[in-house]
Amino acid sequence: xxxxxxxxxxxxxxxxxxxxxxxxxxxxxxxxxxxxxxxxxxxxxxxxxxxxxxxxxxxxxxxxxxxxxxxxxxxxxxxxxxxxxxxxxxxxxxxxxxxxxxxxxxxxxxxxxxxxxxxxxxxxxxxxxxxxxxxxxxxxxxxxxxxxxxxxxx
Amino acid sequence: xxxxxxxxxxxxxxxxxxxxxxxxxxxxxxxxxxxxxxxxxxxxxxxxxxxxxxxxxxxxxxxxxxxxxxxxxxxxxxxxxxxxxxxxxxxxxxxxxxxxxxxxxxxxxxxxxxxxxxxxxxxxxxxxxxxxxxxxxxxxxxxxxxxxxxxxxxxxxxxxxxxxxxxxxxxxxxxxxxxxxxxxxxxxxxxxxxxxxxxxxxxxxxxxxxxxxxxxxxxxxxxxxxxxxxxxxxxxxxxxxxxxxxxxxxxxxxxxxxxxxxxxxxxxxxxxxxxxxxxxxxxxxxxxxxxxxxxxxxxxxxxxxxxxxxxxxxxxxxxxxxxxxxxxxxxxxxxxxxxxxxxxxxxxxxxxxxxxxxxxxxxxxxxxxxxxxxxxxxxxxxxxxxxxxxxxxxxxxxxxxxxxxxxxxxxxxxxxxxxxxxxxxxxxxxxxxxxxxxxxxxxxxxxxxxxxxxxxxxxxxxxxxxxxxxxxxxxxxxxxxxxxxxxxxxxxxxxxxxxxxxxxxxxxxxxxxxxxxxxxxxxxxxxxxxxxxxxxxxxxxxxxxxxxxxxxxxxxxxxxxxxxxxxxxxxxxxxxxxxxxxxxxxxxxxxxxxxxxxxxxxxxxxxxxxxxxxxxxxxxxxxxxxxxxxxxxxxxxxxxxxxxxxxxxxxxxxxxxxxxxxxxxxxxxxx
Numbered sequence: 070x071x072x073x074x075x076x077x078x079x080x081x082x083x084x085x086x087x088x089x090x091x092x093x094x095x096x097x098x099x100x101x102x103x104x105x106x107x108x109x110x111x112x113x114x115x116x117x118x119x120x121x122x123x124x125x126x127x128x129x130x131x132x133x134x135x136x137x138x139x140x141x142x143x144x145x146x147x148x149x150x151x152x153x154x155x156x157x158x159x160x161x162x163x164x165x166x167x168x169x170x171x172x173x174x175x176x177x178x179x180x181x182x183x184x185x186x187x188x189x190x191x192x193x194x195x196x197x198x199x200x201x202x203x204x205x206x207x208x209x210x211x212x213x214x215x216x217x218x219x220x221x222x223x
Numbered sequence: 224x225x226x227x228x229x230x231x232x233x234x235x236x237x238x239x240x241x242x243x244x245x246x247x248x249x250x251x252x253x254x255x256x257x258x259x260x261x262x263x264x265x266x267x268x269x270x271x272x273x274x275x276x277x278x279x280x281x282x283x284x285x286x287x288x289x290x291x292x293x294x295x296x297x298x299x300x301x302x303x304x305x306x307x308x309x310x311x312x313x314x315x316x317x318x319x320x321x322x323x324x325x326x327x328x329x330x331x332x333x334x335x336x337x338x339x340x341x342x343x344x345x346x347x348x349x350x351x352x353x354x355x356x357x358x359x360x361x362x363x364x365x366x367x368x369x370x371x372x373x374x375x376x377x378x379x380x381x382x383x384x385x386x387x388x389x390x391x392x393x394x395x396x397x398x399x400x401x402x403x404x405x406x407x408x409x410x411x412x413x414x415x416x417x418x419x420x421x422x423x424x425x426x427x428x429x430x431x432x433x434x435x436x437x438x439x440x441x442x443x444x445x446x447x448x449x450x451x452x453x454x455x456x457x458x459x460x461x462x463x464x465x466x467x468x469x470x471x472x473x474x475x476x477x478x479x480x481x482x483x484x485x486x487x488x489x490x491x492x493x494x495x496x497x498x499x500x501x502x503x504x505x506x507x508x509x510x511x512x513x514x515x516x517x518x519x520x521x522x523x524x525x526x527x528x529x530x531x532x533x534x535x536x537x538x539x540x541x542x543x544x545x546x547x548x549x550x551x552x553x554x555x556x557x558x559x560x561x562x563x564x565x566x567x568x569x570x571x572x573x574x575x576x577x578x579x580x581x582x583x584x585x586x587x588x589x590x591x592x593x594x595x596x597x598x599x600x601x602x603x604x605x606x607x608x609x610x611x612x613x614x615x616x617x618x619x620x621x622x623x624x625x626x627x628x629x630x631x632x633x634x635x636x637x638x639x640x641x642x643x644x645x646x647x648x649x650x651x652x653x654x655x656x657x658x659x660x661x662x663x664x665x666x667x668x669x670x671x672x673x674x675x676x677x678x679x680x681x682x683x684x685x686x687x688x689x690x691x692x693x694x695x696x697x698x699x700x701x702x703x704x705x706x707x708x709x710x711x712x713x714x715x716x717x718x719x720x721x722x723x724x725x726x727x728x729x730x731x732x733x734x735x736x737x738x739x740x741x742x743x744x745x746x747x748x749x750x751x752x753x754x755x756x757x758x759x760x761x762x763x764x765x766x767x768x769x770x771x772x773x774x775x776x777x778x779x780x781x782x783x784x785x786x787x788x789x790x791x792x793x794x795x796x797x798x799x800x801x802x803x804x805x806x807x808x809x810x811x812x813x814x815x816x817x818x819x820x821x822x823x824x825x826x827x828x829x830x831x832x833x834x835x836x837x838x839x840x841x842x843x844x845x846x847x848x849x850x851x852x853x854x855x856x857x858x859x860x861x862x863x864x865x866x867x868x869x870x871x872x873x874x875x876x877x878x879x880x881x882x883x884x885x886x887x888x889x890x891x892x893x894x
Binding site (some may be wrong): 091098105109114115174181 | 586587605611615616807
């Protein structure tokens with residue numbers, strides 16, 4: 070019995086020593102994750118705005134990454150002949166916005182398509198989109214991943 | 224007619240599920256075994272009824288019964304027959320039906336296998352499984368039925384979206400959904416253990432194979448999803464940290480943590496609460512996945528239009544979380560660990576840290592997914608977090624996980640001696656250094672890249688050397704040639720070496736991800752026939768366009784000649800316009816893997832004009848082929864690990880026991 074008590078006590082103390090290490094390890098991971106999250110948040114975030122909210126942002130809209138969603142105004146799509154630049158207007162309840170985009174356009178993009186653009190507002194008031202997501206509005210339910218997602222920087 | 228039959232089948236299935244869920248728990252409480260037996264029969268009946276309902280829907284598809292709204296939405300008369308099947312789960316109602324079918328079939332296997340062996344747990348397992356099943360049947364019966372009719376009956380259907388008419392789409396969704404559903408089984412056993420208070424290791428042993436099966440399905444589902452995205456979507460990548468991708472990988476991370484931490488409980492009686500928490504989290508993440516996909520609360524490229532079933536899923540999620548966590552709280556006193564950690568240099572400690580890191584990845588990814596909702600609630604404005612966030616936060620965490628994976632294979636259970644650990648490490652470190660140096664010579668410059676390559680190389684070599692050493696030992700003991708011994712390693716300890724093969728796969732995938740994300744070259748360009756462009760080490764010359772008409776679709780094919788220093792080949796990216804989908808031309812991507820560099824030359828035709836001008840998006844993605852190779856090894860390893868062991872007779876055991884006893888003792892208790 071006495072021996073058991075001794076063993077238990079020894080186990081207890083080594084447990085404490087080790088638990089401290091575990092806790093320290095856990096805290097280190099926690100701090101590292103917190104640091105990574107805080108450091109990465111500004112880079113990865115974009116504000117969801119309506120067209121008028123974007124206009125209200127003023128000059129800040131030229132630096133802050135934003136996301137605007139709306140429908141493509143029919144007849145406004147202009148594709149450049151010798152590059153992949155495309156220009157179109159999107160419309161929501163609050164107004165219209167002219168968007169420039171360069172890159173692969175999703176297969177389902179077209180007049181009336183519901184799109185989400187992500188980017189910044191140019192000085193000329195034209196929105197320069199780095200990301201163009203499209204949803205197909207023509208069906209009740211849809212499983213349509215679009216052609217263009219974020220292309221990872223090389 | 225078909226509609227009536229289908230609706231009736233689903234309704235009876237719902238009643239049977241409800242009956243079984245109640246009868247089972249009553250039978251256990253009131254000690255009326257007949258009630259539990261009837262509940263078991265209810266499980267089988269539900270499976271049969273739902274299977275009949277699914278066959279009815281299939282029949283409607285095959286006979287082009289356009290009186291059903293769902294058949295109209297998913298198929299046309301011209302659709303090739305395999306895609307009639309993908310129409311089955313192509314929409315919301317059908318995928319719910321597929322889902323409840325999978326769950327019902329898995330539940331049937333559970334009651335058939337475990338009814339005798341787990342008498343105390345099984346009544347509650349049945350109750351949990353049938354409760355989940357009832358929820359799906361409520362939704363199917365009353366909210367989103369695949370047997371809804373349409374009048375007047377249209378002559379032809381709208382058809383499955385052409386993007387989904389792809390072989391990858393035939394197997395990716397069913398695998399992923401089956402993965403979601405099979406998480407229910409270890410969850411049901413865990414909950415049954417909590418309810419009965421039988422919180423010993425029995426529930427873990429009973430569900431070991433189920434957990435691995437769920438992990439396998441989830442792995443396959445995610446890999447096939449990545450493969451499909453890469454081959455069909457045409458944006459040059461395979462993973463975009465889109466919300467829907469994130470919610471698909473979250474349960475995978477949770478199950479990966481779980482299949483490691485259960486080993487610690489089995490062997491050392493530790494981490495009991497942790498394992499319960501993990502399985503509860505994994506199940507709820509699977510439900511959350513459906514909720515996100517189906518509710519339309521997040522802007523995703525996969526966005527299914529806002530549907531009315533979102534709130535029901537949210538309610539189910541809330542109830543399931545509250546009930547399972549309350550049960551866990553009530554049982555906390557019985558879940559005390561039997562042992563303590565002996566040393567940081569022990570396998571259980573590496574498993575614990577592997578778990579902490581995986582949970583960190585889960586939390587970060589989950590935070591990213593719900594960030595728009597969170598910021599909306601706090602700030603009144605939705606803020607989206609994009610791929611850079613995930614890359615910057617998850618990247619280092621996953622890197623640490625890979626390094627830990629290598630380290631974990633080196634340390635023994637309980638307490639490792641540092642000296643013994645480092646003695647065997649020299650060759651491994653030299654090998655990792657050689658690979659890393661080679662990468663630097665080939666152009667790796669940034670510290671992150673170099674560190675990542677070093678971690679993957681280290682883990683890869685550790686895993687390979689584990690195979691090698693055991694094979695040598697077996698070769699000596701059994702007097703077999705080396706290749707046979709290498710295969711015998713799996714027979715020797717299927718679970719462990721299957722797991723190590725998964726580690727080999729992960730390390731190879733890691734190298735592929737590093738290669739394709741840090742060394743990608745890309746260029747968007749518009750060309751007239753005769754022009755050419757340089758991308759990375761390659762020159763791409765555009766030769767011209769041709770147009771083909773086929774039944775149901777029209778193809779426009781560009782002809783391109785790709786050259787590098789020592790070879791040239793022709794490729795032909797296409798745009799296909801499907802009948803009924805004229806506003807949505809589909810790009811057919813060409814991907815050509817160039818050896819020996821293992822570069823993928825990836826070309827999409829973005830647009831073309833009347834005058835023969837066409838614009839292309841051209842990527843050179845190094846090492847992506849290794850992603851699929853690593854993925855295949857991962858699945859193979861998982862399969863080997865999962866494969867039920869033959870019952871080992873005691874007569875053959877001693878022979879193996881003589882083989883370098885310590886190293887080769889199987890670390891599993893065969894059940």
